[in-house]
Amino acid sequence: MTGMNPGGPRIRLVDGRFELLDRLGGGGMGLVWRARDTALDREVALKEVRPPDAAMAEADPDGTRLMRDRVLREAKALARLQHPNVVIIHHIVDSPEHAYPWLVMELVRGGSLADRLNRGPLPVPEAARVGRGVLGALRAAHEAGVQHRDVKPGNVLLRPDGTPVLTDFGIAAVHGATALTATGALIGSPEYIAPERIRGVEGNPSSDLWSLGMMLYVAVEGTHPLRRGTSLATLAAVLDEPLPPPVRAGALGPALSAVLAKDPAARPDAEAFDRMLAAAAQATPAYGFPA
Structure with a gap:
């Protein structure tokens, strides 16, 4: 070497x-x-x-x-x-x-979504467009039998033209494992792990959609609604605490509330979620409110 x-x-x-x-x-x-x-x-x-x-x-x-x-x-x-x-x-x-x-x-040179969010929240139409791109990546991966398991701002890179690129599929390789390893180490980022994965239920592509929804919530709201002082406290909040309604999400709000349902069966599927994101990307902001 x-x-x-x-x-x-x-x-x-x-x-x-x-x-x-x-x-x-x-x-x-x-x-x-x-x-x-x-x-x-x-x-x-x-x-x-x-x-x-x-x-x-x-x-x-x-x-x-x-x-x-x-x-x-x-x-x-x-x-x-x-x-x-x-x-x-x-x-x-x-x-x-x-x-x-x-x-x-490939070397993606535009930095990550996390880098972009350090400069402030995304406008709703931009967040919806980023969401549709990442959702397209997830749908393609799911059709190939691959789940990502760690969708978060740091794993979404932005090409210079703004196109989002989903990367770091490495955690997807730990198929059949739970969110916690034998020694208690987390597989995935606590604030972006879907509730059912915390409970040990794996293999549902909807878990990736929940993580995408939480990423978009953070992108437009500028803060994580369930992040707490420790990883364990964050996991407990994701499991048991109600999701605070978004206040800046505008037209994206209904899509976020739907996909962030704690029960996977209550979430929209990928096609329905994409339609909701497309509508939010095209929405005209009302006076005084975000799109």
Whole structure:
């Protein structure tokens, strides 16, 4: 993984081809790097997919091996999607010299939705358009048998033209696991985990729609309605506390209230949710109120 430039500084190479340049970020499933593909002379994003719980990996090597297999299977499924709102996977590095697989992906240069929200809430039509893009990505993934399980502002990247790109499908590889690992580590972000997943019910694509709805609520309201001082308190609030009605969401309000129902059976399906988002994107704001 390492090499030397003749007469130059030490560099880090993956698969003898991808030069790691600088760290872009990381989460429960590993680190993401900006890298240079030396064969094609272009920049890419590189992610080493590691288990979210190192202790679990050591205690359960068979489970870790299964996770690796799922990572590769689902990465291949995503690579076949060719959807404009799903991050493009160029290549998979899986060789004996690497403990975990590396995913070679497109480098999205526009920053994340989380970065954008640090500057303030989104206007309702813009939030609805972002929501439709992410929903399109989720629908394509669900049709391919892949659930995301960690939809949140940090996992939505924005291309320079504003197109949202859903990334970090790594947690999706932990199919059949609960939201908590054997050692109590969370799989997913507490404030964006759907109530049924906290209760241990997995496999419902509607859980991703709930997470998208909460992301859009935060995007237009500028605050998370159920975030509390600790992860456990946040999980308890998501499970048991009523959702405060949005006050800035305007035409998006009914869609958010519907998709954020605690009972998955009460939520609109993806097609109905998309129609609601489309209507909100086109809505004309009433005087003195957001669209």
